[in-house]
Amino acid sequence: xxxxxxxxxxxxxxxxxxxxxxxxxxxxxxxxxxxxxxxxxxxxxxxxxxxxxxxxxxxxxxxxxxxxxxxxxxxxxxxxxxxxxxxxxxxxxxxxxxxxxxxxxxxxxxxxxxxxxxxxxxxxxxxxxxxxxxxxxxxxxxxxxxxxxxxxxxxxxxxxxxxxxxxxxxxxxxxxxxxxxxxxxxxxxxxxxxxxxxxxxxxxxxxxxxxxxxxxxxxxxxxxxxxxxxxxxxxxxxxxxxxxxxxxxxxxxxxxxxxxxxxxxxx
Amino acid sequence: xxxxxxxxxxxxxxxxxxxxxxxxxxxxxxxxxxxxxxxxxxxxxxxxxxxxxxxxxxxxxxxxxxxxxxxxxxxxxxxxxxxxxxxxxxxxxxxxxxxxxxxxxxxxxxxxxxxxxxxxxxxxxxxxxxxxxxxxxxxxxxxxxxxxxxxxxxxxxxxxxxxxxxxxxxxxxxxxxxxxxxxxxxxxxxxxxxxxxxxxxxxxxxxxxxxxxxxxxxxxxxxxxxxxxxxxxxxxxxxxxxxxxxxxxxxxxxxxxxxxxxxxxxxxxxxxxxxxxxxxxxxxxxxxxxxxxxxxxxxxxxxxxxxxxxxxxxxxxxxxxxxxxxxxxxxxxxxxxxxxxxxxxxxxxxxxxxxxxxxxxxxxxxxxxxxxxxxxxxxxxxxxxxxxxxxxxxxxxxxxxxxxxxxxxxxxxxxxxxxxxxxxxxxxxxxxxxxxxxxxxxxxxxxxxxxxxxxxxxxxxxxxxxxxxxxxxxxxxxxxxxxxxxxxxxxxxxxxxxxxxxxxxxxxxxxxxxxxxxxxxxxxxxxxxxx
Numbered sequence: 001x002x003x004x005x006x007x008x009x010x011x012x013x014x015x016x017x018x019x020x021x022x023x024x025x026x027x028x029x030x031x032x033x034x035x036x037x038x039x040x041x042x043x044x045x046x047x048x049x050x051x052x053x054x055x056x057x058x059x060x061x062x063x064x065x066x067x068x069x070x071x072x073x074x075x076x077x078x079x080x081x082x083x084x085x086x087x088x089x090x091x092x093x094x095x096x097x098x099x100x101x102x103x104x105x106x107x108x109x110x111x112x113x114x115x116x117x118x119x120x121x122x123x124x125x126x127x128x129x130x131x132x133x134x135x136x137x138x139x140x141x142x143x144x145x146x147x148x149x150x151x152x153x154x155x156x157x158x159x160x161x162x163x164x165x166x167x168x169x170x171x172x173x174x175x176x177x178x179x180x181x182x183x184x185x186x187x188x189x190x191x192x193x194x195x196x197x198x199x200x201x202x203x204x205x206x207x208x209x210x211x212x213x214x215x216x217x218x219x220x221x222x223x224x225x226x227x228x229x230x231x232x233x234x235x236x237x238x239x240x241x242x243x244x245x246x247x248x249x250x251x252x253x254x255x256x257x258x259x260x261x262x263x264x265x266x267x
Numbered sequence: 268x269x270x271x272x273x274x275x276x277x278x279x280x281x282x283x284x285x286x287x288x289x290x291x292x293x294x295x296x297x298x299x300x301x302x303x304x305x306x307x308x309x310x311x312x313x314x315x316x317x318x319x320x321x322x323x324x325x326x327x328x329x330x331x332x333x334x335x336x337x338x339x340x341x342x343x344x345x346x347x348x349x350x351x352x353x354x355x356x357x358x359x360x361x362x363x364x365x366x367x368x369x370x371x372x373x374x375x376x377x378x379x380x381x382x383x384x385x386x387x388x389x390x391x392x393x394x395x396x397x398x399x400x401x402x403x404x405x406x407x408x409x410x411x412x413x414x415x416x417x418x419x420x421x422x423x424x425x426x427x428x429x430x431x432x433x434x435x436x437x438x439x440x441x442x443x444x445x446x447x448x449x450x451x452x453x454x455x456x457x458x459x460x461x462x463x464x465x466x467x468x469x470x471x472x473x474x475x476x477x478x479x480x481x482x483x484x485x486x487x488x489x490x491x492x493x494x495x496x497x498x499x500x501x502x503x504x505x506x507x508x509x510x511x512x513x514x515x516x517x518x519x520x521x522x523x524x525x526x527x528x529x530x531x532x533x534x535x536x537x538x539x540x541x542x543x544x545x546x547x548x549x550x551x552x553x554x555x556x557x558x559x560x561x562x563x564x565x566x567x568x569x570x571x572x573x574x575x576x577x578x579x580x581x582x583x584x585x586x587x588x589x590x591x592x593x594x595x596x597x598x599x600x601x602x603x604x605x606x607x608x609x610x611x612x613x614x615x616x617x618x619x620x621x622x623x624x625x626x627x628x629x630x631x632x633x634x635x636x637x638x639x640x641x642x643x644x645x646x647x648x649x650x651x652x653x654x655x656x657x658x659x660x661x662x663x664x665x666x667x668x669x670x671x672x673x674x675x676x677x678x679x680x681x682x683x684x685x686x687x688x689x690x691x692x693x694x695x696x697x698x699x700x701x702x703x704x705x706x707x708x709x710x711x712x713x714x715x716x717x718x719x720x721x722x723x724x725x726x727x728x729x730x731x732x733x734x735x736x737x738x739x740x741x742x743x744x745x746x747x748x749x750x751x752x753x754x755x756x757x758x759x760x761x762x763x764x765x766x767x768x769x770x771x772x773x774x775x776x777x778x779x780x781x782x783x784x785x786x787x788x789x790x791x792x793x794x795x796x797x798x
Contacts, residue, residue: 044740055740061748064755071759078766124564129488130550132758172784174777212550213494216751227344228496228743 039235052232069218073201076139080147088151138210147192154188304620307357314640365734399629449646452606453572456597460566473598474506491568494551503537523730529738541749573643604729631655660687
């Protein structure tokens with residue numbers, strides 16, 4: 001076997017096309033992650049230390065900032081669902097829905113920084129005081145398309161015969177919705193939540209711009225640490241952030257599996 | 268046999284990815300015929316034409332061509348990270364005083380006297396003496412003596428823990444003034460809207476204006492602080508100093524000692540006042556403070572003198588009442604004096620050109636040109652600039668045209684003043700100018716130099732801030748706490764509560780409706796069976 005594999009001629013197989021991406025991943029994902037991990041255990045003179053963990057986990061301010069960020073993330077996600085679900089639902093019912101979805105997606109083509117700056121200018125023109133309210137508005141505004149898109153895809157791909165069957169069997173509109181549409185769209189909700197919650201807990205530019213830096217979220221905190229050359233603490237914060245991303249991914253996956261089983265249990 | 272091919276493909280791909288980045292780094296080394304000088308300066312911190320002028324000057328003096336690569340940084344910290352890791356392949360850097368101190372102690376800088384010794388043969392051949400520079404052991408050069416004195420006082424010598432002077436590698440006493448030549452300097456103060464804040468208010472409340480101590484209703488939530496650890500800390504200390512809020516035992520410290528004292532007690536006190544301030548301000552600006560002030564989005568801003576001059580010039584001016592829209596105030600009790608200077612890092616490739624460039628920057632005409640362009644105060648002595656016809660001509664030229672590019676000054680023969688050759692001076696270096704009708708115009712050059720914003724009186728109320736060393740991390744943590752406010756934002760809980768209540772309402776409504784709908788159906792069914 002060994003001899004055979006060594007003699008195998010080089011062919012431009014599918015695998016070969018994967019090499020550039022693997023290299024890219026190595027250079028820009030794996031190596032930075034390793035650097036973060038290494039930095040987390042080094043002090044400013046490059047000695048091994050655990051002090052960074054102590055600094056982060058014993059300071060009330062960093063935990064407060066983290067708590068604030070998580071809350072903002074939860075609120076943004078909830079508002080996005082509340083606004084996004086009905087929109088996606090209505091759009092999926094309309095024949096021209098696909099074009100209307102485009103209207104939601106097109107603004108995403110404009111760089112989010114420019115959009116946020118424009119939002120800020122509007123708030124200032126309307127004499128609205130910048131603060132927590134404006135930050136949440138900005139977050140919802142920026143991430144709403146990420147909620148509507150997966151929801152619309154899922155909702156419009158649901159087989160209409162389920163709803164028709166439910167109606168035929170005497171369910172009223174609300175019951176049809178709660179018993180068939182909602183359970184069948186759980187996977188869309190889950191991917192929407194993942195796409196909104198995870199970026200919101202790590203944003204920093206939006207909060208900084210829309211509150212003049214008064215609302216200080218976890219992303220801002222990480223940025224400040226790195227800017228001030230506190231690589232150790234900054235790395236720890238990045239790791240904490242990664243852990244939260246992983247946790248939320250894990251929970252979403254769990255839900256998603258349950259969502260799939262709901263689809264099956266419908267029968 | 269074929270495995271090497273795979274490896275070659277892999278290496279080729281790697282090379283494709285890495286080569287451009289590597290060559291990009293190598294650019295600074297130059298190659299080919301032209302010499303190269305790599306400058307690493309603050310953004311928008313030079314009259315950029317100066318680079319071309321220096322190339323011409325260099326050619327004139329040495330007969331060789333040189334190409335300037337001009338790169339910029341936006342904060343001292345970005346620059347220091349690069350330089351401390353030896354990633355910056357540059358010949359000249361222009362950091363702030365505390366960054367210079369840090370780089371000096373990290374051994375990243377060259378003593379200008381040593382550099383001069385290395386290039387002395389070439390300099391002697393061309394007859395260059397570098398007289399403008401203050402770092403060579405010859406006194407002030409062209410640099411403002413008052414500014415130099417402040418620097419010598421603070422950084423002229425360093426003491427180690429035992430109180431002995433710190434020596435450099437060759438056993439001399441370490442003296443930062445031999446490693447740097449000041450470029451710009453200025454103060455920290457309050458940029459304010461003259462329509463909202465009166466001068467009496469400023470005089471009475473000083474730094475307290477940034478805390479809205481006077482409870483000016485228009486000012487509440489219309490104040491900007493700098494999103495910069497060191498400047499905000501300084502402002503907090505000045506405020507505590509003015510209002511007697513300093514912790515016990517610090518009362519007899521001088522301003523300079525206070526802003527350089529970053530022990531835990533002081534940090535705690537500063538955190539307290541900065542957290543309090545958070546309730547009264549609009550936010551922390553990065554770079555938009557000037558624009559927000561001009562657009563009257565905010566009415567007060569912690570600002571550096573150069574930014575203030577720029578904003579005042581850009582802002583409105585009411586000719587009838589002779590008032591500017593904006594003003595700049597440095598509370599007389601306490602403030603900060605800062606300066607940036609040219610240093611030569613150890614990574615220097617072209618020592619000769621680096622020295623020549625610093626000397627070029629110290630020429631009065633170039634000092635004033637930079638000053639006109641970026642609005643900060645040049646470190647070149649104002650007396651030397653004032654006595655220099657060429658420099659004064661630049662100053663007049665910068666104001667010789669109105670907004671529509673019409674000439675305002677004319678020569679004796681009636682032709683407009685368009686270039687420096689057109690300006691004639693008398694013995695006291697005052698220009699001889701005429702208006703369009705041939706009447707003599709009195710142009711007061713001293714007005715520029717008497718401007719207190721640009722050239723404040725340097726006294727003990729202005730303190731220099733040095734590198735905070737190991738306490739810097741504690742300072743940053745304090746700043747994070749102050750910025751994030753007290754605990755988790757309560758408004759967030761309320762918003763969450765409202766959302767959950769909304770969802771509960773919808774779900775509850777569904778169940779109620781369902782229950783209501785189910786009841787009549789049951790009744791009907793019952794009725795049916797009865798019949």
